[in-house]
Amino acid sequence: xxxxxxPPSVSAAPGQKVTISCSGSSSxxxxxxxxxxxxLPGTAPKLLIYENNKRPSGIPDRFxxxxxxxxxxxxxxxxxxxxxxxxxxGTWDSxxxxxxxxxxxxKLAVL
Amino acid sequence: xxxxxxxxxxLVKPSETLSLTCTVSGGSISSYHWSWIRQPPGKGxxxxxxxxYSGSTNYNPSLKGRxxxxxxxxxxxxxxxLTSVTAADTAVxxxxxxxxxxxxxxxxxxxxxxxxxxxxx
Numbered sequence: 738x739x740x741x742x743x744p745p746s747v748s749a750a751p752g753q754k755v756t757i758s759c760s761g762s763s764s765x766x767x768x769x770x771x772x773x774x775x776x777l778p779g780t781a782p783k784l785l786i787y788e789n790n791k792r793p794s795g796i797p798d799r800f801x802x803x804x805x806x807x808x809x810x811x812x813x814x815x816x817x818x819x820x821x822x823x824x825x826x827g828t829w830d831s832x833x834x835x836x837x838x839x840x841x842x843x844k845l846a847v848l
Numbered sequence: 849x850x851x852x853x854x855x856x857x858x859l860v861k862p863s864e865t866l867s868l869t870c871t872v873s874g875g876s877i878s879s880y881h882w883s884w885i886r887q888p889p890g891k892g893x894x895x896x897x898x899x900x901y902s903g904s905t906n907y908n909p910s911l912k913g914r915x916x917x918x919x920x921x922x923x924x925x926x927x928x929x930l931t932s933v934t935a936a937d938t939a940v941x942x943x944x945x946x947x948x949x950x951x952x953x954x955x956x957x958x959x960x961x962x963x964x965x966x967x968x969x
Contacts, residue, residue: 739892770948772955774893781942781962782885782893787955788948825893829951834909837883837895837946837954 740765741826741840748846753816757843759809759826765838769829771809773802776823776842785824786811816847850875852943852960860937860967866930870943870960877901877919881946882926883956884917886939894939898946899926933967940964 742760749755759771771789774782784793786802789809801812809826826840856868870882884896897907899917907915911930919926930937940962948954 769952770955774956781959782956783959784955784957787957788953793957823892827893827895827955829954831952835951836906836908837898839885839893839895842892 739841740830740838741828743824743826743840743843745841746844746846748848749816750848751816751818754812754814755816755845756813757811757824757826757845759811759840761807761809761828761838763807764832765807765828765830766804766809767807768831771802771804771826771828773800773809773811774825774827776825778822782825813845818847821845821847850945850958852945852958854941854943854960854963856963856965858964858966860933860965861969862934862967863932866928866933866937866965866967868928868941868943868963868965870926870928872924872926872945877921877924877926881954882917882919883944883946884928885942885944885956886937887942887962888936888939896928896930896941935967938965938967 773786776782789804790802799814823842830838853871860866878901881898883898899905914931916929942962943960944956945958
């Protein structure tokens with residue numbers, strides 16, 4: 738069981754919008770910044786969002802991030818078939834066993 | 849730009865030690881944290897631990913006692929050793945650069961392509 742909870746899968750049609758949630762606790766999301774990663778099939782993860790809502794250079798503004806309390810959300814608008822991938826949230830956990838934690842991942846299907 | 853490349857044996861016997869190296873090219877290993885992350889077949893990502901270029905480390909509590917991460921700044925490399933491996937340690941192992949002014953800001957902005965390690969006799 739992952740410390741951060743994500744839905745196993747989401748789906749939407751091309752051109753539509755989808756959101757992926759990431760739920761944690763006061764010791765992780767509630768106290769630290771969240772980042773999001775996209776993993777296309779057979780490839781390494783790639784940074785999509787950092788510090789809750791910032792996009793690295795080269796990431797289109799179709800991707801957005803937000804955080805409220807102990808939950809974070811990744812939003813993707815104008816869905817494309819190329820967005821089909823696994824998406825992971827991650828953050829630092831400041832509990833006694835301080836460590837980096839990932840969500841279990843969400844598979845996005847663009848139908 | 850900075851690139852990372854994992855290397856090491858693709859097959860390790862049960863109870864033996866898994867050893868991998870990550871070579872950093874296109875930039876210096878100094879001034880950053882460097883992480884190992886793994887992904888078992890069909891499963892999600894698991895953070896193994898990181899090392900700061902100065903040598904300080906932080907490990908996933910679930911693997912503590914079996915993991916050692918070291919750095920060789922002269923070679924621009926950092927390494928992973930995982931002892932007493934079992935089939936559960938079979939995974940794709942990634943190295944990554946972990947950045948941010950402090951732990952609470954951290955994120956991984958550069959990843960290697962990953963290397964598959966199978967634990968089997």
